[in-house]
Amino acid sequence: MKDTMRGEKQRAAGWFYELRDTIVAEFERLEDSHQSGPLSDTDAGRFEVTETQRASSDGSDAGGGLMSVMRGGRVFEKVGVNVSTVYGTLGARAQEAMAARKGLPGMKEDPRFWASGISLVAHMQNPHVPAVHMNTRMFWTPHGWWFGGGSDLNPAIEYDADTEHFHHQQKVHLDRHGQLYYPKFKAWADEYFYIPHRHRARGVGGIFMDDHCTGDWEEDFSLTQDIGRAFLPAFVPLVEKRRVQDWNETDKEAQLVHRGLYAEYNLVYDRGTKFGLETGHDANAVLMSLPPLAKWI
Template identity: 70%
Template sequence: MEGQMDDQRQRAALWFRELRDRIVSAFEGLEDRGPGDGPVGRFVVTPTQRGEDGGGGLMSVMRGGRVFEKVGVNWSEVHGTLAPKAQAAMAARGVPGMDSDPRFWASGISLVAHMQNPHAPAVHMNTRMFWTPGTWWFGGGADLNPCIEYPADIDHFHATLRDACARHDADYYDRFKAWADEYFFVPHRGRARGVGGIFYDDLNSGDWNADFAFTREVGQAFLPAFLPLAEARMAQGWTEEDRDVQLVHRGLYAEYNLVYDRGTKFGLETGHNADAVLMSLPPVAKWP
């Protein structure tokens, strides 16, 4: 059984790495088609290491491109022993065996894109697998964060995710959309971070292959959901007022990620590279 799980973990880590490579290539291709005659953006790739325990990953960040003002596409595969605070949080969530055995393994991809053009929506996506000696689960999702909302863009993004969910379970989209609406809410502002998408965590149906297939589907749906929106909006004219709206919205995004985001907290508490954990923060933001 342990050997089977080792194989499954390897399959998951390889898939997340493949998805990372695919998205990096697509984003650099979009930069090649971007407007203007400024520098074409390219990712700078930096290996990362997780503290004194095991594993690491790749931090891939592009800054100052024609289309992307800042975008990060990170992949990681880490393992070791959870610190007491993180172990206690896992135990409080009811993770089997976590009260007595703090070992863990995790792999995934995490992406956040902040765009040059205020009409082009920011976006977030991640998928991951987590293992402890007592259990395993998948999590992830994608959500759209436009500062200037276009109903057609929102409909396309959600429809693509809805179709991806429907290929696996008729209830997944409604369940995971509602979860995203709750999870990406900013309580101290009384509003959502963006226009939602899907979010899921602790996915363990008992059928590893089925849950892995769904997680791959979510990853595969990302580019068809987002890329047409970025391409359609990247050359649209904008004003300084539009830019101001964008920067204020980025402030909201930063507040959420620093105060509430579970992935940010986990990454910092488990000793992963801080720059990789915080790559989601926008390059420039402002507050009213």
């Protein structure tokens, strides 16, 4: 079957890499500009970049990407910004899950897939600065295509003003595409980022979408781009405001316990973690989201 969306896939993958470059540069700027407050007298952090490869069962080219991780900086204790473009055929288990979830019975006869996206998780040095997650992606099969993504804020110490700012920026960017998207995607995030065994959300929410396909690729791609564009104006002002605050042992304890909650969610419920491991992507890249240190009561 001829791939009639090669150009669209190239555009989407290229944009995810551009977004990665913009975010990496901004995060290193934050490290350099932290000139006062806790840890300002330490070395500014820098990203270490590693190429990743997806393993295929027959040894053929299955794509890969870039894993960019900064550890032990002035502002970021651990932050990863990963991009990848992977392709090949889905295994039997993934085919069954895709057919059931997407309503694509043809996956068994033609299980080819292509996926590209960016995934970011930041764990901060200062407990007053919230952790954050963001991703956007495009998925293609011969039977259909769709976009997904979103971002959510995960503070250990909550500030109502920070939550309001983060959500406001999501709304501003989504409202460009219609007034219904923000309330829909906010509610979706509240449901998706919920931890049933703890009976609570993992953070203060954000936006989330999956399986998004209106049939208008250009508009759906534009919406996905604005989800990515919302991230820096939503998050960076919070970093700049909170990174100068002093913290104590109680604050750090709260941060470590909250990280334990975050790790539980990513290992038990997160779809991206499950998909990455089941389809043979680099395990270090898939598990990049885990915090460097965490604690359980």
